[in-house]
Amino acid sequence: MVSWKNKRLVGLFGGTFDPVHQGHLDLVRHVLDRCGLDLLLFIPANRPPHKRQPVASFTDRVAMLNAAIADRPDFTEQVLCSLVEHKLPIPSYTIHTVQALREEIEAERFSLVIGADSLLELGQWYRVDELLDLVDLIVVQRGTVDKALISPALTALPPAYEFHPGYRRWIGSNGRLADYLDGIELPVSSSSIREDLRNGRRPPLLPSAVFHYIQQHALYGWKPS
Numbered sequence: 661m662v663s664w665k666n667k668r669l670v671g672l673f674g675g676t677f678d679p680v681h682q683g684h685l686d687l688v689r690h691v692l693d694r695c696g697l698d699l700l701l702f703i704p705a706n707r708p709p710h711k712r713q714p715v716a717s718f719t720d721r722v723a724m725l726n727a728a729i730a731d732r733p734d735f736t737e738q739v740l741c742s743l744v745e746h747k748l749p750i751p752s753y754t755i756h757t758v759q760a761l762r763e764e765i766e767a768e769r770f771s772l773v774i775g776a777d778s779l780l781e782l783g784q785w786y787r788v789d790e791l792l793d794l795v796d797l798i799v800v801q802r803g804t805v806d807k808a809l810i811s812p813a814l815t816a817l818p819p820a821y822e823f824h825p826g827y828r829r830w831i832g833s834n835g836r837l838a839d840y841l842d843g844i845e846l847p848v849s850s851s852s853i854r855e856d857l858r859n860g861r862r863p864p865l866l867p868s869a870v871f872h873y874i875q876q877h878a879l880y881g882w883k884p885s
């Protein structure tokens with residue numbers, strides 16, 4: 661059992677995880693290593709505000725996340741799946757999630773881990789100014805987003821992040837930090853995984869523990885042979 665107490669730096673990685681795939685797991689490994697986090701939480705959305713509704717149930721998506729985490733000895737004590745969004749009103753807004761987690765976890769700083777595609781939309785998120793007062797940002801490269809867009813996008817957000825070359829990171833007027841990590845994206849998405857499964861193909865970048873769960877529960881149109 662991992663203690664949630666006295667974690668200094670906690671990463672919050674939200675998503676649909678419908679299902680979790682190797683790209684998510686590799687991203688988590690890199691973020692833990694490169695940002696020196698003590699704990700990283702996968703936070704499956706109950707019903708995300710910005711996306712289509714998930715195909716698999718919340719219960720199944722959590723079970724797949726837990727199977728994937730348990731299968732990674734290098735995640736022990738450092739990575740957990742949080743159920744926080746299950747008890748929050750629908751749709752789940754990140755500001756509510758972060759406020760709820762601050763009640764549950766004693767941490768010095770929380771960092772929100774988002775893909776660069778989400779950074780470009782962050783300005784429209786619900787109560788984004790309050791959200792960015794509560795968290796640092798870790799932005800992860802997505803192949804679809806040109807690196808040149810990152811700095812202007814950060815500058816346009818409410819804390820008006822400024823790049824500090826000495827620290828090689830952005831600092832907001834509220835003292836909050838933003839980092840950009842590149843070179844860690846695997847060419848895979850949950851949509852491509854679901855399409856493979858629907859067509860009876862075993863997706864190469866689907867962790868085997870997750871594939872076994874999908875087989876057992878005949879999810880995503882997978883037909884047991």
Ligand code: ATP
Binds near residue numbers: 678773776777778847
């Ligand atoms: P879908 O294809 O259903 O839209 P997805 O694969 O993008 O799903 P999400 O659950 O929406 O998965 O992603 C959660 C977070 O993980 C997002 O911030 C997204 O940018 C990031 N992410 C997803 N796939 C990758 C990947 N291959 N490499 C790095 N980050 C990823």
